[in-house]
Amino acid sequence: MTIRMPRTIIVSNRLPTKVQRNNEGLSFKPSEGGLATGLGSIYRQDGNVWVGWPGLLVEDPAEEKQIAEALQGDSMAPVFLSEVEIENFYEGFSNSTLWPTFHYFPQFATYEPAHWQAYVAVNEKFCRAVLELAGPDDTIWVHDYQLLLLPQLLRQQRPDCTIGFFLHIPFPSYELLRVLPWRRQLLEGMLGADLIGFHTFGYMRHFLSSVSQLLGLPNQNGQVELPTRSVLVDAFPMGIDYEHYVQAAGSEAAQQHEATYREALRGSRVVLSIDRLDYSKGIAQRLRAFEQLLQRHPEWVGQVSLLMVVVPSRDQVAQYASLKQEIDELVGRINASFSTIDWNPIYYFYRSFPLEELAALYRLAEVGLVTPVRDGMNLVAKEFVACKTDNRGVLILSERAGAARELSDALLINPTDLEGMAEALHQALTMPADEQEQRMTAMRELVREYNVFAWSKLFMYQLAYSKVKQNTLATHVLDEKASSQLLADYQAAPQRLLLLDYDGTLAHFHPNPRKPSPTRSCASCCAPSPTTRRTAWSSSAGATVPRWPTGWGSCPWTLLPSTACGCARLAKTGNCFRSCATTGCTSCAPCLTST
């Protein structure tokens, strides 16, 4: 028999490896996007496994098998999506409903029941894939908005299992979330986890507010109480594999690429931007701001170039296709207006680059320009900082990226303020070396310390803590031995005080708290005895007691309300314990003392 150590099953829609089909057959390449690049450094530890979609439509079972075997060798387990699932789940509900809503673009959101059904079905598919792999002691860590229902689906199958959930994108304000027809199901799905993490305190606050307003569940210091367990909610800003980027920047390959680029640029200074094609990234705004820089400060014409990497993304979604067209046109217009025979204002690349070339670009650029209108975190900002091993260079960062909460030494800009962005570019290009060093050193220190390993360690620690806390607070069912002992002690006692909850114990719960009233059978649920005092307490008693059937006063049970104002009401009806009736208590303590 093999004994396996508990491990972590990471689950996300996209695997860190993307599979592509070309003339030579299948190729395996690193996925772009911060979730894959960030977590890519940690999932291989301790026999962990990553469950997710390899990013390719596969219809041939033999090819599925080939891919599954190849990925298994690198600790990955693929979940294959059909053509309809890619359309309705990935492009549909995930990226045409949730993505625009959570990034404050409700005007781009669609609300298609067929997309929702596919979303439910694919979350169920992921659930089956995870359950096939996960042992009872394994920890399951679910990631991101494509899998909001998965924690609860897993919880239904494995009530005791440890489940963490992390959202990589912003959580919107209640006013945005409430627009979604399926808002309750989405929140309930997330609450299947033991710990829910967000990049920032602001996203966490929005989530807790929605849980309170839509599900009526309040929280105490981020702890949400459900009927059978509690869920902890907290902020964990994600970091990068700092050393990996420092090494890449210092590598021979990166330095060679940098030298080649410098030569080609003929001394032009470089502003760099790198993003996936996405309307949330503020790419069009950035181009307009760069155009304004050249108009407002013509001294930079011929001196500074914007090097812009746009990685193709979600191109089957209408908004992405039209954004591509807008960017192409803007770049064409600006280049046509300002280019000279030996200088280009914008170098635009619509493709992805391998790590050494990215590192060379980060080294080369004097200014990193990161301008999202909304972004969960933005790891590019942190990678730029990590690669600045000489502590020179300036980061311009949108205040609406999660990273801005940490990188306060960047020049923070509002991405809708084009003039402000143009002036920030001018400020960055003229910033004295000592100020650059001072700002960059502080940011590098932060990115180094709060790296992706620290992030995952803290999340896992909090997850384990939330489980321990749940177990401590959990109701323990009496076993046979304890029941017999209790009964024997009860029978042997000369005086007895029975303290029972009323709602759900002496009477059934009722959805309307004003409705539950005791039945006569309560009176007989314990045989009268002069040596036994019977007391029940109720949160609804104060509100409902005037409506109770007459005769309750003669019931052998004394009823205590669990709030002070309830005490006062009961005192008026004569149903409360004697001392309340005479003193008109202001707290429940006198009731309990006299009982």
Ligand SMILES: O=P(O)(O)OC[C@H]1O[C@H](O[C@H]2O[C@H](CO)[C@@H](O)[C@H](O)[C@H]2O)[C@H](O)[C@@H](O)[C@@H]1O
């Ligand atoms: O999988 P895709 O549809 O190709 O999209 C790529 C990823 O984009 C999003 O990344 C987010 O995660 C980053 C790391 O936490 C964060 O820095 C960034 O702000 C987010 O946008 C998305 O959340 C991932 O699920 C996608 O895989």
Ligand SMILES: O=c1ccn([C@@H]2O[C@H](COP(=O)(O)OP(=O)(O)O)[C@@H](O)[C@H]2O)c(=O)[nH]1
């Ligand atoms: O050609 C490229 C361009 C970007 N990236 C990576 O894509 C990620 C983008 O993550 P970010 O958090 O900035 O935004 P996201 O795309 O996840 O919304 C970063 O790790 C980049 O290094 C990449 O692997 N190849």
